[in-house]
Amino acid sequence: MEFDHGDRTVKARTTVLNGTAGEPDADVAVPPPRTAAGAGGRSGRTRRERARARNRRPVTQGGITRRRRFLRDRTLILMTLPAIGLLLVFNYIPLLGNVVAFQDYDVYGAGMTGSPFVGLENFQRIFDDYRFWEVLLNTLIIFATQLLLFFPVPILIALLLNTVMSTRVRAWVQGIVYLPHFFSWVLVVTVFQQMFGGAGLVAQWLRDHGHGGFDLMTDPGFFKFLVTAQSVWKDAGWGVIVFLAALAAVNTDLYEAAAVDGANRWRRMWHVTLPALRPVIALLLVLRVGSALNLDFEQILLQRDQVGASASEVLDTYIWWTGIKTGDFGYAAAAGIFKGVFSVLMVLAANKAAHMMGEQGVYAKK
Amino acid sequence: MTATLMDQQPKETPLQRALRMEPRPVWEEEPTKAGLAFKGLGLTAICAMVVVPLWVVIVTSLSDTRAINAAGGLVVWPKSVTFVAYRELLSGGAVTRATLVSLGLTAVGTAVSMVVSVLCAYGLSRRDSFAHRPLLLTLMATMFFGAGLIPTYLLVTGIGLSDSYWSMILPSAISVFNILVLRGFFMDTAPELIEAARIDGAGEWRILIQIVMPLSRAVLAVIALFYAVGYWSQWFNAMLYIQDSEKYPLQMILRQLVLQHQVPPGAMGSAVSSGTINSLAVQMAVMVLALIPIAVLSPFVQKHFQKGMLTGAVKG
Numbered sequence: 001m002e003f004d005h006g007d008r009t010v011k012a013r014t015t016v017l018n019g020t021a022g023e024p025d026a027d028v029a030v031p032p033p034r035t036a037a038g039a040g041g042r043s044g045r046t047r048r049e050r051a052r053a054r055n056r057r058p059v060t061q062g063g064i065t066r067r068r069r070f071l072r073d074r075t076l077i078l079m080t081l082p083a084i085g086l087l088l089v090f091n092y093i094p095l096l097g098n099v100v101a102f103q104d105y106d107v108y109g110a111g112m113t114g115s116p117f118v119g120l121e122n123f124q125r126i127f128d129d130y131r132f133w134e135v136l137l138n139t140l141i142i143f144a145t146q147l148l149l150f151f152p153v154p155i156l157i158a159l160l161l162n163t164v165m166s167t168r169v170r171a172w173v174q175g176i177v178y179l180p181h182f183f184s185w186v187l188v189v190t191v192f193q194q195m196f197g198g199a200g201l202v203a204q205w206l207r208d209h210g211h212g213g214f215d216l217m218t219d220p221g222f223f224k225f226l227v228t229a230q231s232v233w234k235d236a237g238w239g240v241i242v243f244l245a246a247l248a249a250v251n252t253d254l255y256e257a258a259a260v261d262g263a264n265r266w267r268r269m270w271h272v273t274l275p276a277l278r279p280v281i282a283l284l285l286v287l288r289v290g291s292a293l294n295l296d297f298e299q300i301l302l303q304r305d306q307v308g309a310s311a312s313e314v315l316d317t318y319i320w321w322t323g324i325k326t327g328d329f330g331y332a333a334a335a336g337i338f339k340g341v342f343s344v345l346m347v348l349a350a351n352k353a354a355h356m357m358g359e360q361g362v363y364a365k366k
Numbered sequence: 367m368t369a370t371l372m373d374q375q376p377k378e379t380p381l382q383r384a385l386r387m388e389p390r391p392v393w394e395e396e397p398t399k400a401g402l403a404f405k406g407l408g409l410t411a412i413c414a415m416v417v418v419p420l421w422v423v424i425v426t427s428l429s430d431t432r433a434i435n436a437a438g439g440l441v442v443w444p445k446s447v448t449f450v451a452y453r454e455l456l457s458g459g460a461v462t463r464a465t466l467v468s469l470g471l472t473a474v475g476t477a478v479s480m481v482v483s484v485l486c487a488y489g490l491s492r493r494d495s496f497a498h499r500p501l502l503l504t505l506m507a508t509m510f511f512g513a514g515l516i517p518t519y520l521l522v523t524g525i526g527l528s529d530s531y532w533s534m535i536l537p538s539a540i541s542v543f544n545i546l547v548l549r550g551f552f553m554d555t556a557p558e559l560i561e562a563a564r565i566d567g568a569g570e571w572r573i574l575i576q577i578v579m580p581l582s583r584a585v586l587a588v589i590a591l592f593y594a595v596g597y598w599s600q601w602f603n604a605m606l607y608i609q610d611s612e613k614y615p616l617q618m619i620l621r622q623l624v625l626q627h628q629v630p631p632g633a634m635g636s637a638v639s640s641g642t643i644n645s646l647a648v649q650m651a652v653m654v655l656a657l658i659p660i661a662v663l664s665p666f667v668q669k670h671f672q673k674g675m676l677t678g679a680v681k682g
Contacts, residue, residue, distance in 0.1 A: 066496070073496040075570040076489040080501050083486030083540055089525075090518065090537045091508045097517025160408055166385035169409070175668055176413045182660045184599030186617040190624040190653055191419050194440065199646075201422060204439040233415065252391070259393040298602050302625060316515070323516045324606065336514030344511075 101333035122334035132318070132335065139314040142300075143292045145224040150231050151288065154239030155277065159269070161240065162247045174244075177237025185298040188234050192226070193217055217303070220311030230299060242280060250276045282359035290347035293339050315339050420657070427451055427650035434644045451644075451651040460611070461619055465655060467531075468598060468616040472659075475535040475597040480590055483540055487548035488574045509542050522607060533607035534600055534615070541596075544589050551585045552578055584670040591667045598659055620652050 064072070101122055103115040126132050157177065164170050180188065195201050198215035206214050216222055250272065258268045297316040304312045309321075315335065323332025378387070422440050429441045430448045455461040489495075490502055512518075518537065527533040555578050563573050579586065601617035608614060622628045629645075 069496040073492075076492065076495050077497060077501070079485040079489035079570070079574075082482045083545065084501065084504055086482065086536065086539055087504065087508055087542075090521070090539075091513060094513030094517035094521045095511075097513060097520055100516060100520065157412065160405065163405065164409070165387045165390065166382075167388065168384075168386040173409050173413060175665065176416050178668065179661065179664065180416055182595045182599075182664055183657060184601060184617050186601050186621050186625075187599075187653060187656050190620060190649075191423065193624055194423060194650070194653075195419050199439060201419075201440045201442075208438060237416075256391065256393050265395060301602075302621065306625065319515050324519055329516055329520065333514065333516040336516055340511060340514060 098333055098337055100329050101337050103330050105329040105333075118330070122330045123338070125331055126334055126338060135313050135315055135318045138311070139293055139295065142224045142227060142295055142314060146228050146231060146295070147288060149225070149228045150236070151285070153232050153236045155243055155281070157236060158240045158243035158247060159273065161244060162273075174237070174240070177240065179237070180234045181238035183234065185234075185296065185302060188230055189299065189302045192230055192233075196226075218306050218308075220307055223303075223307050223311045226303075227295075227299060231296065242284070243277060246277055246280045247273065279359055282354045282357065286347065286350040286354050289350035290343060292346050293343055423650050423653050427647055427654050429644075429647060431644040431647075434646055439646065451647040452655075455648060455651055455655070460614075461616075461652060461655070463612065464614050464616045464619045467613060471531065471534055471600070471615060472594050472597040474531075475539070476590055476594045478535060479539050479541075479544075479593040480586075483545050483548060483589065483593075484574075484579070484586070486540070487545045488552050488570075488578060490545075491549050491552035491578075493553075505542050505545065519606060528607045529610050529613065530607075531613065534603045535597070537603060538596070538600075541592070544592060548582070548585060548589060551582045555581055587667050588670045591663060594663070595660060598656075616652070616656055620656050623652055624649050 070077075100115075102117055102119060104118045104121075105115045161170055161173060164173075183191075193200065196214075196216040197203070198218070200215075200217075202216075203214040206212070216226055219226075254272045255268055258272055263271065293315050295314055295316070297314075297320075300312055300314055301317050301320065304317055309317075313321075316339075319332045319335050319339070322328045322335070378389075422442055425444045426434065426441045428444060428447045428449070428451075429437075430446055430450065433441055433445045436445075456465070486505070490498060490505070492498065522528065522533055522537055527536065559577055559581075560573055563577055568576070599617065600615065601621065604613075604615050604618050608618075611618075
């Protein structure tokens with residue numbers, strides 16, 4: 001790699017010095033500076049050595065100097081700049097803003113540049129705060145509930161849909177179950193409110209039949225299941241896409257061979273379909289575990305007031321509350337950094353686990 | 367052996383044709399009655415879970431006070447259809463304004479996002495272009511780490527975007543994933559076409575607009591829908607950065623009305639307070655307003671979803 005680089009710079013320089021830009025580049029095999037033969041010049045190299053030097057040059061360069069490549073592609077680069085600019089402003093600069101976590105941040109006074117540095121004091125405060133650990137535990141509990149009860153649903157729906165022979169029925173069912181994916185969280189939560197809230201359809205029905213006092217939406221003990229149910233309603237249909245695609249890619253000869261060998265439909269599902277889904281399941285599991293602390297923030301924030309902070313507070317809502325609502329920016333930013341580091345560790349661990357199960361995971365083994 | 371089995375296949379029944387049944391492979395068993403019933407019930411139940419709540423919301427929004435009182439709240443079977451709630455909401459006032467704000471945000475935001483994303487995707491669509499790799503890395507790195515809520519908030523308010531419509535557009539204007547999907551498609555455009563255009567003297571802009579974009583209409587539609595849905599559904603940025611209730615998008619009003627039981631000033635006229643229009647019908651009408659554009663748009667684009675998203679995702 002480094003060698004290529006050296007080669008290219010030398011070539012660029014000679015072109016400028018000799019002023020022979022018109023000379024076909026491919027034939028000017030400039031001796032690489034660090035080989036013994038290099039001192040002897042061109043005549044000191046065998047044909048084989050020259051060919052090797054030529055091949056070492058990346059094919060994509062096409063033997064053009066950087067300057068000429070830049071000029072050739074300047075329109076393309078110009079086109080990427082608006083997007084890169086947006087990312088720099090809204091994704092990269094805020095990364096620097098994380099210094100707030102090491103400051104005693106003063107909202108009204110000095111701001112980021114003038115606030116005094118306090119070292120790791122904010123982190124110390126986090127680790128000493130029982131509330132933080134409660135919130136972390138609560139986040140993990142809600143995540144675990146989601147993982148257990150949400151994750152299998154798209155797989156089951158996909159398996160069911162896959163057995164439907166009618167393309168028309170399949171298309172209709174898919175069209176209907178996709179739909180809630182495009183609803184905003186506000187809409188999803190309000191729909192649940194109208195169905196399961198204190199004045200909702202279920203409560204209304206129970207009232208008409210002589211029961212009273214039904215409100216799932218404000219029940220703290222039920223909150224983790226409520227959140228999971230909402231996620232299933234909103235996104236299970238969407239999750240089906242990936243699994244259906246994986247199922248469509250299964251070689252039908254395998255089914256036929258299994259059938260000829262006497263496997264009934266359940267056996268075929270167990271020995272052909274499920275193994276085909278395994279890599280996809282492993283990949284999605286790793287991704288999901290990696291975002292364990294990234295529960296759907298909006299969804300939970302929307303219901304925080306109704307259910308009460310003790311049951312519904314997760315890391316994200318906690319950061320929002322302590323930082324933006326109560327103005328303790330340093331503490332909240334420190335909690336944010338903790339969350340980021342924890343998430344990365346989770347991905348690495350999950351990926352490691354996937355490798356141990358013999359799957360690819362997000363990135364390959366090496 | 368195979369030939370005789372093939373000959374034994376029964377002819378397609380009219381029902382099978384109506385449902386576009388795929389031919390059953392010879393080696394597969396005939397389905398049992400119980401299995402079919404189970405499958406039918408399961409699929410019906412899954413669809414009902416989505417359809418019934420929406421149905422109830424829509425029907426209640428179209429009911430008058432008498433029907434709502436008779437039903438004791440939400441209406442499941444429509445007795446009469448009236449549009450009073452919608453007329454009241456859309457005849458000026460907070461909901462009308464919020465609807466307009468949402469429509470405007472969606473239109474402007476989608477336009478900004480699409481222009482920036484298409485340009486960036488095309489700019490990166492050639493593997494050998496200058497600085498291709500570092501630019502791509504700059505883009506993709508943001509998929510793996512974010513700055514976090516607090517620094518982003520401090521930045522957006524720090525550069526004076528708070529209470530501005532731009533605070534609901536710029537911070538989440540582009541999705542790197544969408545750009546990668548687009549890029550995957552652009553890279554698929556036949557290089558011969560591009561080469562031919564170049565020989566005919568076309569520059570990059572012309573190639574993009576006259577050749578590459580018309581060839582990727584399907585994926586452009588899907589990505590535009592994704593962006594549009596994102597802007598239409600946006601609530602969080604509005605909650606963070608917008609204090610002036612005149613600038614609230616529809617989702618903020620919906621949340622106030624249904625979840626916080628607050629009536630935004632000017633949201634409902636005197637008709638509701640005097641009892642001519644049921645407030646439940648109004649709540650439902652706002653919900654319907656929030657879901658209409660999505661329910662109308664998505665079927666048109668839905669046929670492209672699977673193909674578009676999957677090929678794009680795999681390549682990206």
